[in-house]
Amino acid sequence: MSVNHREDARKERPTLEVVARRAYVAKSTASRALRGDPRIAADTRKRVAEVALELGYDPLVEAPRSGIAGIVSASGMDDSFADPFQMDIVSGIAEGLSALGMGVLFVPPAGTAGHDDVVSRIPLDVCFLLHGFSTYSSTRASLQRRGVPVLVLEAEPDDPAPSVRTNERQAFRDLMDIVIGVGHRRAAVVSLPLSHHRVNRGFVTLTDLGGVDVVPARERLEVMEESGLERAEVFETTRSLEDEGELAAAAFLALPELPTLIVCHSDLLAVGVVTALTHAGVRIPEDVSVTGFDGLDIPLLAPLVLASVTQDGYEKGRLLADQARRLLTGQPPAPGELYLTARAGNSVGPPRPKPAAVVTQ
């Protein structure tokens, strides 16, 4: 029977208790010895370490942990479920953690009682902050006050929390160089939320990027500046979903003249923009070029393939989970690196010529 089978498997697994017995010490002593506690005599520490090594004892498995990892996105996981790229990240994290025998708790969105409840009292070994948390968010502060280590998906460059390093800036720069290469000099932007401190949807005036504190949004705006593309209108969205892109497109359609290029901060925003523009009879890329970010496979747009930056969300999630493993086993952080590439697609073409003077015949 499978139940017995599982029991047997457990007997074979070396526990701290077995290590302690074999090393002729108390369990608490064995635990201290393995952590290198100086109160334990050096030769005892050595003996315990040897026994542990011999038995293949994995301290991670036995660490006094709840085995629960939190995963939280500021806007709530329901939005994440609507985004295939985020789902890939979540699946990578869940897969990595389940290999460690951990449970994954989807923390309710910030601002709800459930959120505060989890953050303040549920025994978490580690918590993943996916989107929309500034370095100084109260969620993060509460977790850290309780000693729950956090892993941050979109970390500031100087953030000490473990994250995943990518060549995101370079890949986005490559994408910008592609659009410049076909003749674009000016781009309108459909941006991710720009600030953790307010929610805004609509055109914004950005004289500089000082107030932009959401990492991916700021980086993408900075890289566009560095590439030499002139920044035209910027439409800020409240979240990275198709309907926000559609609203942005409606705003562009109401302008006296459509931009020739719309740089979107995510593929889902770009899908919304393309859908709404196409619906209005605008041709992509003949009339307007559109770029995205994430590199999703989007069947609804076929045969149109978005110019975008492709990244492997699943791999990103696995790398984050691996960071958690290092953290929980007391190993020094060694950020995983993820390689992103620019994809030309077919949603970018030369800028449309200036409309010729209307000739009436």
Add this chain to the structure above:
Amino acid sequence: MSAPKPTVRAVATRAGVAPSTASLILRGEGKFAHDTVARVRDSARDLGYGLDGRPPWPLAPGSTNIAGVVAYTPIHGTFRDAHSQDVIRGLHRTLAANSVALMLLPPIHNHRFDDVFAAMPLDVVFLLTTAYDTSSVRKAAHERGLAVAHLESGGPDAPPPMVRVDDIPPMADVARHLLGLGHRTIASITMRYSTVPRFGLVPPSPYEEIENPITRGRLEGLVVGGLAPTYVYEVAHSAAAEAAEAVKVLMRLDPIPTAIVCQSDTLAEGAISGLRELGLSVPQDVSVTGYDATLIPSLAPHVLTSVHQDGVVKGELLARIGLAMRAGENPPPATLPTFFLAGTTTGPAPATT
């Protein structure tokens, strides 16, 4: 000067309850109205009672607002298979609307499963898959007096699903559709027969003997529709790669199948990519059908001939059942409607030479 440490009395006064009531609630004991419990906790939180790394009240079932989920296997399949993802999404959404958070439990066979299960007092447990023998979890939950709502459960003594999907009528429609197109030799790529993972061609045994109700029902539907499969290929997981391997075996058989009936869209996606690798066209050379009717990006502009079942609705129905059970009710099972959808991946059977 530091503020005095908040006392139970202060928490009680602020919440407008007797100190003894507050004390019980903070210890997670006694039975009180939900809003009383909430008021005491809010009061404790506002006053910072007990908050220095330690939870102000112990974790007991009925107080955590957390639902444990034994998800699909492999766990990433839960998010990568479109139908599974929809189920989780519907489940999560309905639970969240009722202030219950969702926790994915580690795979049952992981040696830490019991520890995690014990460390996290849950309110209710959801079992989603037939791929595991869930008898031990059901037993453990029962001992703790936990409600268990199962979408599917695996193992010899698995109870019937609480969200019923009648696979037979739509699969009979699949059979009739293929018969109408002239197909006579068909292969089926099926899910597991039991909780034991196997992979390969299996003798087409009588479907009654199959333990897994999903596999059984979907094969039975074909028989009911008048087109029993000539070949059956069982896979361990509903993963595209396994189906891609399967077609390489199936297309070497004699007589060669002219249609492949897959028990999930993910399997159909894999079968089609495997057929393309063999240089075969769908549906000119081989017709392929799926199950779930999800959007498969790699197939565009093709639309899979499939059976529609709405995963989000399935998850929502299951969540409502679990929430009712958590409240001590005994809800009846729900039924999810399904229907056959003809797409562009099925066509007339090629003329035999």
